[in-house]
Amino acid sequence: xxKVVKRRVHxxxxxxxxxxxxxxxxxxxxxxxxxxxAALYHPLFDKRREIVTGTVExxxxxxxxxxDKEEEEELAEEVKEKASxxxxxxxEAKPEEDPKGIPEFWLxxxxxxxxxxxxxxEHDEPILKHLKDIQVKFSEPGQPMSxxxxxxxEPNGYFNNAVLxxxxxxKSEPDASEPxxxxxxxxxxxxxxxxxxxxxxDVTVKTIKKKQKHKGxxxxxxxxxxxxxxxxxxxxxxxxxxxxxxxxxxxxxFTLATDFEIGHFFRERIIPRAVLYFTGxxxxxxxxxxxxxxxxxxxxxxxxxxxxxxxxxxxxxNNFAHxxxxxxxxxxxx
Amino acid sequence: xxKVVKRRVHxxxxxxxxxxxxxxxxxxxxxxxxxxxAALYHPLFDKRREIVTGTVExxxxxxxxxxDKEEEEELAEEVKEKASxxxxxxxEAKPEEDPKGIPEFWLxxxxxxxxxxxxxxEHDEPILKHLKDIQVKFSEPGQPMSxxxxxxxEPNGYFNNAVLxxxxxxKSEPDASEPxxxxxxxxxxxxxxxxxxxxxxDVTVKTIKKKQKHKGxxxxxxxxxxxxxxxxxxxxxxxxxxxxxxxxxxxxxFTLATDFEIGHFFRERIIPRAVLYFTGxxxxxxxxxxxxxxxxxxxxxxxxxxxxxxxxxxxxxNNFAHxxxxxxxxxxxx
Numbered sequence: 266x267x268k269v270v271k272r273r274v275h276x277x278x279x280x281x282x283x284x285x286x287x288x289x290x291x292x293x294x295x296x297x298x299x300x301x302x303a304a305l306y307h308p309l310f311d312k313r314r315e316i317v318t319g320t321v322e323x324x325x326x327x328x329x330x331x332x333d334k335e336e337e338e339e340l341a342e343e344v345k346e347k348a349s350x351x352x353x354x355x356x357e358a359k360p361e362e363d364p365k366g367i368p369e370f371w372l373x374x375x376x377x378x379x380x381x382x383x384x385x386x387e388h389d390e391p392i393l394k395h396l397k398d399i400q401v402k403f404s405e406p407g408q409p410m411s412x413x414x415x416x417x418x419e420p421n422g423y424f425n426n427a428v429l430x431x432x433x434x435x436k437s438e439p440d441a442s443e444p445x446x447x448x449x450x451x452x453x454x455x456x457x458x459x460x461x462x463x464x465x466x467d468v469t470v471k472t473i474k475k476k477q478k479h480k481g482x483x484x485x486x487x488x489x490x491x492x493x494x495x496x497x498x499x500x501x502x503x504x505x506x507x508x509x510x511x512x513x514x515x516x517x518x519f520t521l522a523t524d525f526e527i528g529h530f531f532r533e534r535i536i537p538r539a540v541l542y543f544t545g546x547x548x549x550x551x552x553x554x555x556x557x558x559x560x561x562x563x564x565x566x567x568x569x570x571x572x573x574x575x576x577x578x579x580x581x582x583n584n585f586a587h588x589x590x591x592x593x594x595x596x597x598x599x
Numbered sequence: 600x601x602k603v604v605k606r607r608v609h610x611x612x613x614x615x616x617x618x619x620x621x622x623x624x625x626x627x628x629x630x631x632x633x634x635x636x637a638a639l640y641h642p643l644f645d646k647r648r649e650i651v652t653g654t655v656e657x658x659x660x661x662x663x664x665x666x667d668k669e670e671e672e673e674l675a676e677e678v679k680e681k682a683s684x685x686x687x688x689x690x691e692a693k694p695e696e697d698p699k700g701i702p703e704f705w706l707x708x709x710x711x712x713x714x715x716x717x718x719x720x721e722h723d724e725p726i727l728k729h730l731k732d733i734q735v736k737f738s739e740p741g742q743p744m745s746x747x748x749x750x751x752x753e754p755n756g757y758f759n760n761a762v763l764x765x766x767x768x769x770k771s772e773p774d775a776s777e778p779x780x781x782x783x784x785x786x787x788x789x790x791x792x793x794x795x796x797x798x799x800x801d802v803t804v805k806t807i808k809k810k811q812k813h814k815g816x817x818x819x820x821x822x823x824x825x826x827x828x829x830x831x832x833x834x835x836x837x838x839x840x841x842x843x844x845x846x847x848x849x850x851x852x853f854t855l856a857t858d859f860e861i862g863h864f865f866r867e868r869i870i871p872r873a874v875l876y877f878t879g880x881x882x883x884x885x886x887x888x889x890x891x892x893x894x895x896x897x898x899x900x901x902x903x904x905x906x907x908x909x910x911x912x913x914x915x916x917n918n919f920a921h922x923x924x925x926x927x928x929x930x931x932x933x
Contacts, residue, residue, distance in 0.1 A: 267698060269697070269698065270698055270701055270702070272657070272662045273650050273651075273656075273657060273662070273700065273701050274701060274874065274877070274878065275662045275663070275664035276650050276657035276661045276662045277647055277650060277651070277701075277873075277874035277877075278664055278874055278878075279661060279662070279663070279664060280643045280646055280647055280874075281872065281874050281875065283643055284640060284643055284871060284872075287636065287639050287640060287643075288636075288871075290636075291632065291633075291636045294632055295629060295632065298625065298628055298629065298632070299625075302621065302622075302624075302625045305621050306618060306621060309614045309617055309618055309621075312614055313611055313614055316607050316610050316611060317607075317611075322607075323606070323607060323610035327610045327613060328606045328607070328609045328610045328613070329609070329613070330609035330612055330613060363603070364601060364603065364604055366607065367604055367607050367608060367611075368604070445872075445875055445880060445881070537618060537622075538615065538618075538779075539611075540608065540611035540612055540614075540615050541615065541779055543608070543611075544608065544612075546779060547779070
């Protein structure tokens with residue numbers, strides 16, 4: 266480009282930085298809106314918790330629900346029931362089966378969502394049966410932007426905390442060194458909480474026994490040692506974000522990015538739509554989402570195979586922050 | 600599930616429908632916010648247009664811009680310049696080269712962005728050299744939600760319109776039959792405009808000549824016929840959305856979905872960040888975005904290869920509507 270033109274392009278870039286600063290304010294206002302709407306969702310989520318835990322029994326009116334598929338299933342069931350009176354009698358023979366609320370509601374979600382089941386260990390399951398609710402709380406206006414996930418437990422034999430928390434700190438301003446990479450608020454750090462485990466119940470550590478031989482005397486003694494153990498509850502003891510300039514390996518970055526993704530997923534998908542993850546309806550959507558991405562990626566790959574691996578360090582995905590979908594409604598109804 | 604539990608799950612689903620209705624109101628407020636911010640961006644975009652068209656020359660202060668890379672390039676250039684005084688003299692010999700504004704600013708963007716260059720034909724290029732600005736206008740409060748892309752042209756030898764428009768109608772409410780698929784506003788229809796072409800200048804049609812032989816007399820005459828021609832300007836004469844129930848083939852749906860994606864891309868990426876598409880900086884981001892998606896998709900494919908092609912008709916991608924990114928800032932700085 267001729268120098269005079271280059272000069273003008275620089276002027277446009279300066280304008281673009283100003284745009285990024287305005288955009289940051291826009292996202293702050295969206296955050297405020299989210300706080301406002303959190304209050305509107307609150308009574309509905311309270312009601313959900315009460316139904317899940319069995320504190321209230323919904324009225325018949327509150328339970329009215331029909332979908333073609335379910336009706337068909339119900340019809341098929343009725344036919345089946347009539348055919349095998351024997352089975353019906355067996356069922357009646359178990360009157361003790363009167364489940365409270367929706368048993369294992371949250372545990373079922375943990376098992377169904379890949380991102381969470383990857384963390385879930387067998388020893389976590391009996392603990393998560395006591396999970397009553399997951400809530401999100403937003404930072405107050407004027408405070409640094411953040412959100413806190415609250416995991417509410419009923420009294421249980423594992424720890425004393427009634428609530429386990431995980432706080433995600435966010436940043437909603439363009440980076441001075443990279444103003445154009447700004448795409449809305451980002452998670453930049455997180456903080457867990459101390460779990461007050463009952464003695465011997467901490468599933469995040471395991472005790473191993475080691476035999477030690479005394480060098481001089483030749484006597485053998487057994488020592489016990491506590492080592493970290495895989496568990497979902499390590500979610501509350503996350504990695505610390507390393508200060509700038511410190512050496513960070515790939516594992517570290519992957520673990521941190523995964524943790525941030527999980528926090529984001531709780532906030533944006535699981536908490537607002539828990540019942541759909543419980544029934545599996547939301548999972549189908551997510552899966553077809555991934556498939557679609559794969560197809561697009563494949564095409565991209567064919568067109569521009571040369572540029573492979575150029576930007577490996579850049580985890581700048583899902584940049585459709587605060588954007589509408591471009592898909593026609595028609596396609597969704599197929 | 601036992602019937603009593605199923606009943607409670609239905610109650611949760613009813614609550615979930617209420618959540619979707621609240622969410623719809625949230626997105627309406629976000630739309631209002633976008634209108635509000637459009638007014639804040641307006642003076643900056645006006646300034647951009649004036650610099651691009653050469654109406655104003657930015658001051659030195661307005662053009663201050665340094666980045667390490669550019670400084671290096673400039674240094675290298677200086678060395679080069681000193682070495683070949685000959686070339687410099689040649690350049691000086693062309694004093695007529697005093698480009699106005701930033702020549703071919705928008706055309707360059709059209710050429711660089713795959714989604715647009717796919718539509719671009721050679722005969723479109725001289726016309727797009729006259730494109731002065733692209734703007735987005737939002738629907739007024741109380742009106743059905745929509746946005747209009749305005750393509751502003753300087754007087755040219757091709758058509759009389761000063762502005763070509765494309766309006767995208769949106770829907771921001773859950774579908775009664777599918778309330779859980781609601782993920783924020785969607786484009787549901789679009790409307791182009793009539794282009795008042797100068798005689799013989801309409802690039803969206805081509806004239807073909809056909810020889811016809813008279814059956815009885817055996818005389819031959821030449822008839823001319825106008826047939827559709829590939830051109831970006833067909834963007835202003837889009838397909839109509841077929842009413843529900845009408846047969847739609849795959850081609851139709853693909854064309855419609857592509858048109859909606861392009862409209863969305865103009866609104867959300869090109870208009871707000873035009874200079875970054877001109878310089879190519881935004882393109883790099885988009886490419887690494889696609890690569891990342893591919894990697895995720897691959898993993899998904901390996902885990903659940905069985906479920907292939909199950910939801911082919913579902914174009915429900917990019918569902919991160921109004922969500923923040925879960926990526927740690929650290930990863931971006933690598």
